[in-house]
Amino acid sequence: MPPIDPVALTADLVRCPSVTPDEGGALVLLEKVLSAGGFTCTRVDRGDVSNLYARWGRRGANRTFGFNGHTDVVPLGDEAAWTMPPFGAEIKDGYLYGRGSTDMKSGVAAFAAAAIDFVAETPPDGAIVLAITGDEEGDAVDGTTALLDWMRDNNEAMTVCLVGEPTNPSVMGEAMKIGRRGSMTAWFTITGKQGHAAYPDQARNPMPAMARLMDVLSSRALDEGTDHFDPSSLQVLTIDTGNPATNVIPAQTKACVNIRFNDAHDSTALTTWMQEEADKVAEDFGVQIDMRLRVSGESFVTPPGDLSDLVGKAVEAETGRKPILSTTGGTSDARFVKDHCPVVEFGLVGKTMHQVDERVSVEQIGQLKSIYRRILTDYFAAD
Template identity: 50%
Template structure:
């Protein structure tokens, strides 16, 4: 598109169009096609990167450095109880200035806002380097064939990305009150204790796995993992599931299982925690006829983007538009930033997240417009601060 007027994007309308594509993980429903068409119309070189059944997109405008990347996801969580919604979850209706729909907050609005901001920056000649977008359709699911695979491919190819902003809904209560500069790591573990089934009246002929599982969980929960880490809250271990598949009251069961999750700060690594869980499990089995299998899955390591010029540029853009200084936080769950950290420094900045994953997920239209303004100012400040003079 040649003229500034023809290249501009209405972020609210684009958000609504994206919501109308019911891209519930792992479905795409045409959402990625819409993003690609939009960016191609702005002059981005678009590359679809499909892994397994997952649609991913890496788009870049320009070839020089620095390369400022925006990352996000088009997939959304299921609607849940359709009848509980005040409006159809994929109709993207605006009621009294509020956009209702699955993905309104998490996070189709951020994709639209950044695309609109990029259009203005390109038209104004502010991009003294490159803008890129890394968009996946596999963030809300298992996240194996999404951003993780794209980042691995970009690193292998030597693609230079200098900094990244992830559009997750980071604001806690009011727009712009928080950005995320790090995240705790996450490890899941399933523990299965195998014993010998038998009659409860003859325990010497059996090996009850249940007391062994209880000892394992008690030992794990007895340890205070840490007292926190600079910029991070203390690590915590939570038992999330226990199963003893036994329907009779007079039978010693053959197996007992449990699952747990640890959210950990940089005091630990996923591998070290996995080794600790394994050691405690094996110790609890000593002297018994039971055996134990621990299956860990490390979802991501803890990371922190240290305060500096990049975080100040992002926080400064928020201050200029929202009129408040955002808290630089590491709270909350995990996001695809855990993969992008291997590529470049990364922060997260988006809408208020109080209704994400809920019935009637919603955001004021004015907040989408303000998010676009923040991204516009961020892009401008970024190239003023990092581009070669």
């Protein structure tokens, strides 16, 4: 079959309105393209989420190169603010416009195109896997985790994995990611006793307690950074009381904080610390403090070595830039893959992801396919 055009495939995927968790036809399209390229495809749907597992080569091969990505996209935002059709995949001035064009349908298209061409021209001694989810931008409960669960139950495995999220701040080749910070969110509800502002002795104001707790939590320096990470950070996101009166002490106030933490911590230790501080404040002020948590992911790092060297050399060969090893940014599905096999991330420039008029350089899509193709070539050529 002729070489797969990654730009055309990106455009076809962008035309699929796959706002999370709607499949939108994107995985149906990928299954058709990959099946025609010799990949065995299996839908691994769970709950309301659609996922696709595609493998070329035999199960249990001596080595299997895996790729993880997603076809779901974030909502459009203010559709009237778009100057190009958000699902039109129109090309203007060298850019392909559309929701998901950068994050990350172009990455999926580039890897699928590279993999199909590679196995057709130089069938490797090993296997290639694409694990594509429709639930990365949403709750991420039934997406990549469902794929990994299915792989475990069916004796499928990746030796190493590349996640194709955008990793470059400004130009191709700047950075690859070898880890991610952990992320957790805590909601605090402090309950006192409502009363008249002129008679504070007959009330129990929760506001000073909340001010104290937020100050204690946000003032602490969690660490000074580690070998691969910047310092951890706790940010107060909101304090809400909803009290329109000027003469009423409120009964309750709420607040939310988010922590982005490095590999000096885990969510269990941070939870214990916040609970201890909340208990102290509750005792000091005579109020009740309830804490609710959500952990989006733990901090992790893939130590620099064979995998990061493989990707870094391919990037440098194709772009002339040696990518720095980064751990910045939010969370990605690499936080799930790291429990299965070594994982790194490399993708396009992410300047416009999630924005109105999201767009991707047409030239960079072709460049990314070349990088992925070289990675596959070098991986299977190694002894």
